[in-house]
Amino acid sequence: MAPLGRAALLLAFGLVLYALVAGSYAAWKRRRRLAVSAQNALLAAFPVTLIAAIVLVIALGRRDMTFVYVWQHTSHRLPLGYALSAFWGGQEGSLLLWLLVLTGYAALAVWLNRRSRELVAWTVPVFGLVAVFFAFMLCFVSSPFSVQPAPGDGRGMDPSLQNPYMLAHPPLLYLGYVGLTVPFAFAMGALLSGRTDERWIVATRRWTLAAWTFLGVGQLIGAHWAYVEIGWGGYYAWDPVENAALMPWLAATAFLHSVMIQEKRGMLKVWNMVLVALAFNLSLFGTFLTRSGVLSSIHSFSKSSIGGWFLAFLGLMIALSIALIRWRLPLLRTKTKLESLVSREASFLYNNLLLVALCLTILWGVLYPVLSDAVRGESRSVSKPYYDFFLHTFGLPLLLLMGLGPLVAWRRASLRSLGKTFVIPFAVAVAVGLALLALGFGSSWPGLLTYTFSAFVAASIVLEFVRGRAAAGGLFRLISRNRRRYGGYIVHAAVVLLAIGIAGSSAYQTQRERILRPGQSLQAAGYTLTYSGLHAVKGSNYTGFRALLSVSGHGEQFRLSPGANDYFIEGGHNEAAIYHDPRSIGDVFTTAALAGKHTSNIDLKVFVKPLVNLIWVAGFVFVAGALIAMWPDAVEQRRLAARYAAGAAPAGI
Amino acid sequence: MIALSVAAALAIFVVYTALAGNGVADLSPSTVSGHAGYVSLVGKVVGRPQGNAYHGGLRFNLKDIGRATPARVAVVYHGSVPDQFKTGADLVVQGKLRNGVFVATRDSMITKCPDHYTPAKSSNT
Secondary structure (H helix, E strand, C coil): CHHHHHHHHHHHHHHHHHHHHHHHHHHHHCCHHHHHHHHHHHHHHHHHHHHHHHHHHHHHHCCCCCEHHHHHHCCCCCCHHHHHHHHHCCHHHHHHHHHHHHHHHHHHHHHHCCCCHHHHHCHHHHHHHHHHHHHHHHHHHCCCCCECCCCCCCCCCCHHHCCCHHHHHHHHHHHHHHHCHHHHHHHHHHHHHCCCCCHHHHHHHHHHHHHHHHHHHHHHHHHHHHHHHHCCCCCCCCCHHHHHHHHHHHHHHHHHHHHHHHHHHCCCHHHHHHHHHHHHHHHHHHHHHHHHCCCCCCCCCCCCCCHHHHHHHHHHHHHHHHHHHHHCHHHHCCCCCCCCCCCHHHHHHHHHHHHHHHHHHHHHHHHHHHHHHHHHCCCEECCHHHHHHHHHHHHHHHHHHHHHHHHCCCCCCCHHHHHHHHHHHHHHHHHHHHHHHHCCHHHCHHHHHHHHHHHHHHHHHHHHHHHHHHHHCCHHHHHHHCHHHHHHHHHHHHHHHHHHHHHHHHHCCEEEEEEECCCCEEEECCEEEEEEEEEEEECCCEEEEEEEEEEEECCEEEEECCEEEEECCCEEEEECEEEEECCCCEEEEEEEEECCCCCCCEEEEEEEECCCHHHHHHHHHHHHHHHHHHCCCHHHHHHHHHHHHHCCCCCCC | CHHHHHHHHHHHHHHHHHHCCCCEEEECCCCCCCCCCCEEEEEEEEEEEEEECCEEEEEEEEECCCCCCCCEEEEEECCCCCCCCCCCCEEEEEEEEECCEEEECCCCCEEECCCCCCCCCCCCC
16 A cells, blocks of 8 residues: 555656646747646646545555554544544645645646646646645655554544544645645746736636635634634634734735736736735745644754755745746836825725735744744744734724725725715714723723724625615625625625624633632623532543533523543543523633542633624635635626737737 | 835834834743743653642643753643643743742643644633
């Protein structure tokens, strides 16, 4: 089995190397047949990588402990589903997943665009270059197919990873990370071929949208996993690994907005190239952060076998992006100028500025330990207050802008028409703000502002739908007539729900902690939690305890039993207990730890988190909006086809 | 106006980092001595931990990770203990050095295990 996997990877390496070398030569010398051959090599790399992936899946399924990778990440007792999820539980498997998704995406994207030869000619070697790196790592540096003489049972899987969310969260993130390679490859291909019109944007718009959606959903699922599984009462900790996924998402968000200006007005060509390169390089950086070991110990930068390689490749890709953009700068210059500071274009610019500012401040925070170590010889790190400050300073204006931007006209908006458009949303926001202030929500200014701005955005979105429906004669017809626009508004609505959920569950949460004897109780935000005693539990691969709590308050009665499991191989793990209150859309979140070895006293922690479930609802709305915006649009296709038929006719290869 | 906005964003960043964004020093048992302020300490648990984190305090020793001649420092800790805490675990605590003993802030312990990175387990959102 293992030799088959190794052989498949070597063959994949050969194929993508050929796609890189022959593809570049063919595109440079305009050799059409060679270009097709390089393209076919790239297409063939996917099924070959798939064979390697299947070998690993079979080994994991059979718990074949002669595979070092299987031995490191599973055990015989581990249920099958989790054993298979070990595919992305470790470094080698993750790299294989990267290559698999990359070759799959590359094959599909190249095949779908095979008729626009001049667009694809330089895209193939760019895909080839990225794939060569991952295939090289898998063949020569970090192979998932290393074998050992049959040992005993494996080392098992970290209990916190034994969760259904871990079946979906990492693959979704990878679909997102890797998906950002597609717009990058087409953008760099466009620079190399000198065809810097917006054709690469049109070809990759849905790819970017899909990658961005996967990345967004992947993060939300990760947040939900952290919330229910890690048991600290939160869902996002500004942890470097979490930031690693947030940064490319923010950059891609900025990109999705700014390409609209290039499509409509032919502006911002340079900026779009910069953003697509930023998003791609941040996704590489994200993989590097999660996989390099820089994080598991900040003090040993080169501990992991792949850290140095990754850093070198990241440096190469950044240098290449910058060099290409500089080289083609004359082609990217545009004649169109911004006409007014009060226009749709300008609002997109502010949106981009804020998104990129937020993204870069997060990057600064992530890199701070490394930078301060290099500069001052002492590693220092920033934490929650730093990130919260910038989330408030850049995120709140961004939220407000989300309500303002879509209502401002292109080119130049008159203040008078603006006043008319905004009078209702403004009135709603002021009313909501004052009402909340009267109800005592002034305890947190960021929270109050988030609620008020959210009301403003929500009102402006509803207004847009109401107006549009009247004109189009039906909600369904309105949406199907302009899917991008109304899909976008639905995504905006999701962001509003997300903002309200985050503000409610962080700015207005109540937290209590006490050591309780059986019979004692604890009060938190109107709930009384009474502890009655311990209860032992047993599973196929663990034993554990649960603390029995009966809770009353706000006219409700329910039971919760937080506790901990002790896994035979993997060790201890907390189990939080959560009650979803349907009325407040919030949760009562509890964790319990034994307050001593031979005692039934517990250390009980309770968090009352209002509105927290809106965050998860936002995920569904987000996907719905993104799908609407992504859905194939026959009218748009015809319009674009007509535009390109009339414009530059394809020449050469 | 655009340039002004960029400048404003930069100015906010510079002012914040100058006033408050200095961060917390990441130290190891060999470098922590002499630092009186609030710092973050990274190390590996050695010996058997004593006491109770919920009652009177959990006491343990941390040594440098991956050094031939590791220094040691005694730690006293209160609050929630992550699942991976045990002898040999790599972890981070925040706190201050007082009379040679590192007094950790309540609930500040984060474990880092060599195989998988485990997200922070702290008391707030």
